[in-house]
Amino acid sequence: MARIGLTIGDPAGVGPEITIAALLGLGKEQLAQVIVYGDRGPLERAAASLRTSMPQVALIEAGPGQDVEAGVPSERSGQASVAYLEAAVAAVASGQLDGLVTAPISKTWARRAGFAFPGHTELLAQRLGAPRVAMMFAGLRMHVVLATIHVPLAQVPSLLTTDGLIATTGLFAEALRRDLGIARPRIGVVGLNPHAGEGGMLGTEELEVIAPAVAAGALGAEVSGPLVPDAAFRDAACGRYDGLVAMYHDQGLIPIKLLEFEDAVNVTLGLPAVRTSPDHGTAFDIAGQGKARPRSMQRALQLAFEMCERRARR
DSSP, X not given: OOOEEEEOOOTTTTHHHHHHHHHHTSOHHHHTTEEEEEOHHHHHHHHHHTTSOOOSOEEEEOSSOTTOOTTOOOHHHHHHHHHHHHXXXXXXXXXXOSEEEEOOOOHHHHHHTTOOSSSHHHHHHHHTTOSOOEEEEEOSSOEEEESSOSSOGGGHHHHOOHHHHHHXXXXXXXXXXXXXXXXXXXXXXXXXXXXXXXXXXXXXXIIIXXXXXXXXXXXXXXXXXXXXXXXXXXXXXXXXXXXXXXXXXXXXXXXXXXXHTTTOEEEEESOSSEEEEESSOOOGGGTTTTOOOOHHHHHHHHHHHHHHHHHHHO
């Protein structure tokens, strides 16, 4: 069975409590394959807030977060979240782990602690030597991948390229087939502009960049587009497409969070190992109160096991 690392994220956020809840949902065999990267203090306090005890699980105390208080983010909590992540990624890079599940970090506090990356995805790509990665959100009703990630909206048009879209669509098709078991995925590529540019009247990216990428297709998949954005997500939710390629962060995230906030899982494509995470943030405002819903984290952990097992069978 696969070995999975699990980072607890910012210890001042909901990461410790959703970690506890996710671990409690595992059977003994799976639990024995998990290594948690965090600090015992936040985990034990999180367990107490859930009126339970900390599961018997391997724990590597990798950061200065032992005394961090839930709901009180600080530079120290940011340092701890980075330390947990760095330790876990090093274990992935050395082959000790087959997959990694990451609880949410605060980009603000991580950056104040010296974190030089926009998010988990970019650090993982650099540390694991992945030339191209993509963010996929796997839900129960739809799957979405992003053509651009953590960039200002004003920069998106200049960052979209035909070659980049072809590569992202290829990674997406491979993940849908290999990791999610969809034999011949139907992929829709969403336009950038309103009405998918209206034949060039509302922007030319669809004609000049997106359409050539669609024409190139992807191995083992049916690719169509450019699709009118507002209708495309409705069609995907109704089952017309197995996955959509969105052009920018919020174009893809708003519908997936609206429809599948508790069920969607963030998956990093293009890495040599599996990486998943819940599709939400640190939620400092409810941390330590036992209010955080753990379903997305539970799904992220279970999906990591499933993806590792599918890859091992190939």
